Amino acid sequence: MNSLLAFAALVAVVAPPLQTLETPHTRLFVRTIPPGAKVVLDGEVLGESDGLFLVPSGVRKITVELDGYHPAGRQVRLRDGWITRVELELSKRPEPPDRPSRPRASPDASAPREPSTVQTGEPNVPADPAAGSQAAAAYVSRADVAEPVRAAMLTVLRQHPGETRWSGRAGPTLFAVAVKSLPGGPMRQRATPALLELTHMLAVQEVLKAKSLLDRYAATGLDDATTLRQAVEEAAGKLEVSGKVKGLVHQATVQDEFAVGYVIGEESSLTAHLLEPAALEKVQVAYRLVMHRQARALMEREDWSEALLLWQHLHQRKLVSQALYLDAARCLKQLEKPGDAVQVLNEALESFGDEATLGFLEQAGDVALSIQTDEAQDLAVRAYERACDKMSLMVSEEPSKTDSKNTLE
Numbered sequence: 216m217n218s219l220l221a222f223a224a225l226v227a228v229v230a231p232p233l234q235t236l237e238t239p240h241t242r243l244f245v246r247t248i249p250p251g252a253k254v255v256l257d258g259e260v261l262g263e264s265d266g267l268f269l270v271p272s273g274v275r276k277i278t279v280e281l282d283g284y285h286p287a288g289r290q291v292r293l294r295d296g297w298i299t300r301v302e303l304e305l306s307k308r309p310e311p312p313d314r315p316s317r318p319r320a321s322p323d324a325s326a327p328r329e330p331s332t333v334q335t336g337e338p339n340v341p342a343d344p345a346a347g348s349q350a351a352a353a354y355v356s357r358a359d360v361a362e363p364v365r366a367a368m369l370t371v372l373r374q375h376p377g378e379t380r381w382s383g384r385a386g387p388t389l390f391a392v393a394v395k396s397l398p399g400g401p402m403r404q405r406a407t408p409a410l411l412e413l414t415h416m417l418a419v420q421e422v423l424k425a426k427s428l429l430d431r432y433a434a435t436g437l438d439d440a441t442t443l444r445q446a447v448e449e450a451a452g453k454l455e456v457s458g459k460v461k462g463l464v465h466q467a468t469v470q471d472e473f474a475v476g477y478v479i480g481e482e483s484s485l486t487a488h489l490l491e492p493a494a495l496e497k498v499q500v501a502y503r504l505v506m507h508r509q510a511r512a513l514m515e516r517e518d519w520s521e522a523l524l525l526w527q528h529l530h531q532r533k534l535v536s537q538a539l540y541l542d543a544a545r546c547l548k549q550l551e552k553p554g555d556a557v558q559v560l561n562e563a564l565e566s567f568g569d570e571a572t573l574g575f576l577e578q579a580g581d582v583a584l585s586i587q588t589d590e591a592q593d594l595a596v597r598a599y600e601r602a603c604d605k606m607s608l609m610v611s612e613e614p615s616k617t618d619s620k621n622t623l624e
Contacts, residue, residue, distance in 0.1 A: 241293050243270045244408040245277065248304040250469060252281040262359075266468040267298070267411035267476075279303050298408050345376035345516070347394040350473040355392065358466060364388050364479060374521050375441050376512055380417055382425035382440040389425055389440075389485060392477045393417035397469065407474065411467040414476030418465070422478050423458040427487035435495060436532035437502050442509065446501035451493035458487030503534040510542060519546040537567060537575040544582050553586045557594055564598065576602035 245254045247264040254261045254268065255278040261268040264279060272295045278288040284305035293299050343349075352372045355365060367385035372392065375381055382391040393414045398406050425440035428447060437443050448454045462484045467476035506525050513522035526543040529535055540563035547556035560579050564571065580598035583591045 241270060241272045241295050242298045242412070243268045243277075243291075243293060244298055244300045244411065245279065246300070246302045246404070246407070247279050247281070247287075248302070249281070249284075252279040252284075252303075252305060254279055262466055263468055265407060265411075266466070267408060267415065268467075269465060277301055277303075279305065281305055283308055298412065300408060346471070347379055347396070347473055348372045348376050348381075350470040351381070351392050351394050351475050351477075354468060354470040354475045355477065358477070360479065361388075364390060368392060368477070371441055373518075374513070374525060375509055376516065378441065380421045380441075380444075382421045382444065384425070384429065384438070384440060384482070387482050388479060389422050389429075389482050390477060390479045391418040391421035391425060392475070393421060394473045394475050397472050397474055407469060410474040411469070411476065414474045415465055415467050415478070418476045418478045419460060419463070420456075422463075422480065422485065423456050423460065423487040424454060426458065426482065426485045427456045427489035430487070431489055431492055432495070432498060435499070436534075437498065439502075439506065439528065442502055442506045443498075445505045446498050447493050449505065450497040450501040451491065453491075455490040456487050457490065458485065460485050499534060503529055503536065503539075507536070507539055507542070510539075514542065514546065517549070519549045522546050523550070535566075537563060537572060541575065541578050541582060544579075548582065548586055553588050553591060556586060557583065557588070557591050560594055560598075564594075564601070571601065571605075573602055573605055576605065 243256070243261075244267045245261075245264045247254075250263075250265050252264045254264055254266060256268070256270055257276055261270070270293060272293045274290060274292050276288060276290050278286055280286045284307055287303045287305050289301060289303060291299060291301055352369055355368050355372065358365070360368070364385040367383050368381075368390055371381045371383040379395070380391070380393045382389065384390075395410045395414050395417075397403055397410060421444070424444050428443045429438060429440055432438075432443060437446070444454065460478075460480060463478045463480040465476070465478045467474065469475070506529055510522040510525040513519075513525070523543060523546040526539055526546065529539060530543075540559055544556040544559045547553075547559060560583055563575075563579065567575070576598050580595040580602065583595035583598060
């Protein structure tokens, strides 16, 4: 906890208030058995369990409600500067008489079983690197968030699979999301409150980074905040910001095997300063490379539409490369848009001219050859011919002795 407070002081973050009747002063972690219950504090809904909430201090009444279970409640004293932990077990309501409960089936050794969690206390590392973004999307989908902001959050989560932090803008509103994998075994219950607190701080830090970076680079077209953060980290080797926040809406909860937290605030209420900003030219190159990697990850998942949207984002900002053109054509081919795929390849051949590399010309021909239209076949021939011409400039062929003798005769 001390390290978290020190980190908060380092970035000069003011604790974000939740929408409560009184000013929040402390944090309340509520765990229920089973999870997913509605948490109510003094008649005001805070969110779902298991969750960490920013609340007013004092003596408070906590109630949890879940369909099919009796409500449970408890009165607790919440002290400033402490995380108060409350665990409530809900008892199941009896089924109506006309719906008798079915006898529990005996275990069947031949039936498939759910994979068990290894009780080691080590973090559970999902096999799918996109599991964190999927968990975050599941939570955001049902969170109490304005619809335009929710749509923007879900778009960012879809387009950046495999990340653990995301940020973006929806009109005048900035948002950030963070996830941390929860440990298995006996460590889970002890570590969950701290991990929820950490996701909150990571989201606050992320929204400050988004504010500082968008203030500096968005006017140049670099306005995908998640990509921009990664690009500056690559270009400068580090990314340090300081700032202040106020009026942030914050929520953190457990979703699947992850602690998920998000913050939302008006851009005008955030103050952030980027320390040692990187040169624009370096950031532009890094921005293109990072977003291209993101597009490739989407292509590997066969999410052709989302990958194409990233290419279009770069194309509009004239941050394209020969490899990006090839991937855009592949996406269009998979989306059954052969005419558009050929148009993209034609544009690339014309744009790069003599700067087109041998590898690009050959691959452009291969992509075009796989499209079964006359226009595509003609383009493939042109690409191959240009590749041959380029190779002929690099290789000189000397006639053999036999050829010379035949020529003299």
